[in-house]
Amino acid sequence: MLEKSGKNTKSKMPELPEVHTITQDLKKNILDFEIKNIKIYPNYKIPSDVKKKLISLYGKKIQNVDRIAKNIVIEISKDLFLVFHLAMTGRILLRQEGDKTDSWVKIVFEIEKNGDKKYLKFCDMRQFGKIQVLNKKELELLENKYGISVLDSEITPDKFLEALKSKKTNIKNALLDQKIVSGLGNIYATDALFLANINPKTSTQNLNTNMTEKLLKSSREILNEGIKNRGSTLPDKMYVDIFGKGGNQQNYFKIYGKKVCPVCNSKVEFEKINGRGTYFCPTCQPDIAKDFSAKKSKVETNKISEQKKLL
Numbered sequence: 142m143l144e145k146s147g148k149n150t151k152s153k154m155p156e157l158p159e160v161h162t163i164t165q166d167l168k169k170n171i172l173d174f175e176i177k178n179i180k181i182y183p184n185y186k187i188p189s190d191v192k193k194k195l196i197s198l199y200g201k202k203i204q205n206v207d208r209i210a211k212n213i214v215i216e217i218s219k220d221l222f223l224v225f226h227l228a229m230t231g232r233i234l235l236r237q238e239g240d241k242t243d244s245w246v247k248i249v250f251e252i253e254k255n256g257d258k259k260y261l262k263f264c265d266m267r268q269f270g271k272i273q274v275l276n277k278k279e280l281e282l283l284e285n286k287y288g289i290s291v292l293d294s295e296i297t298p299d300k301f302l303e304a305l306k307s308k309k310t311n312i313k314n315a316l317l318d319q320k321i322v323s324g325l326g327n328i329y330a331t332d333a334l335f336l337a338n339i340n341p342k343t344s345t346q347n348l349n350t351n352m353t354e355k356l357l358k359s360s361r362e363i364l365n366e367g368i369k370n371r372g373s374t375l376p377d378k379m380y381v382d383i384f385g386k387g388g389n390q391q392n393y394f395k396i397y398g399k400k401v402c403p404v405c406n407s408k409v410e411f412e413k414i415n416g417r418g419t420y421f422c423p424t425c426q427p428d429i430a431k432d433f434s435a436k437k438s439k440v441e442t443n444k445i446s447e448q449k450k451l452l
């Protein structure tokens with residue numbers, strides 16, 4: 142069973158595959174379109190400086206669309222970027238004139254190319270999302286805030302280990318920390334740990350390169366599968382692509398939302414780790430710290446009994 146709506150809203154955050162899908166679709170559909178008009182809805186609280194900067198986008202053409210971690214970056218010029226972060230309930234929708242109305246619309250960008258008019262809508266139910274207008278330097282500062290990306294082919298198991306060990310915490314928490322690893326969220330981190338047979342509560346200090354090799358491989362596998370399936374849409378239907386359609390990765394979850402382990406049939410455990418709902422199989426993902434202390438206490442018990450024998 143999937144997490145019930147409201148039980149853990151943090152799981153609904155679009156993760157890398159969802160943001161990647163949005164970015165790629167925008168790239169295919171809005172390049173060379175000119176920003177004709179920007180409508181900010183009265184109920185949307187936007188800082189006045191951002192409002193002013195948005196005005197500077199009028200009459201400019203969209204040059205490119207890219208992604209920095211989970212930020213959608215629309216390049217207006219070499220020194221002007223429109224950046225969206227969808228946080229938990231943000232959406233970007235691309236609509237034609239006369240299309241149905243959408244919920245929670247906060248800003249609409251009217252864009253046009255050769256008489257073809259489109260509406261780029263930023264919608265956000267809970268308003269945790271963010272719109273920024275940045276110059277090149279500010280964009281670089283934003284980029285520097287994020288840690289390594291597991292999809293970066295230059296990341297080796299050693300580099301991954303070093304990054305994870307930089308914070309003394311459990312592996313699940315480290316994977317979700319965007320300053321350490323960017324783009325992995327709750328669902329994909331849960332499934333990547335399962336595929337790598339790593340218990341989510343494992344201390345980063347107990348990891349080794351064999352483990353990070355497996356985890357790097359499984360993280361890449363799970364993210365690429367998520368991208369191929371155009372992201373995950375949970376029963377709350379919060380995540381949709383720019384055309385309003387859901388993703389398919391929820392049909393391929395490995396352990397997330399499961400009751401029984403698909404590999405060994407053990408009962409799947411559910412636990413909140415740092416407030417985030419985590420599923421894991423106690424058999425396929427053994428707790429090495431527990432095993433270690435169990436072995437240690439066994440050794441100690443043996444020692445005591447040997448000492449007793451000597452007495």
Ligand SMILES: [Zn+2]
Pocket residue numbers: 402403404405406407422423424425426
């Ligand atoms: Zn199992």
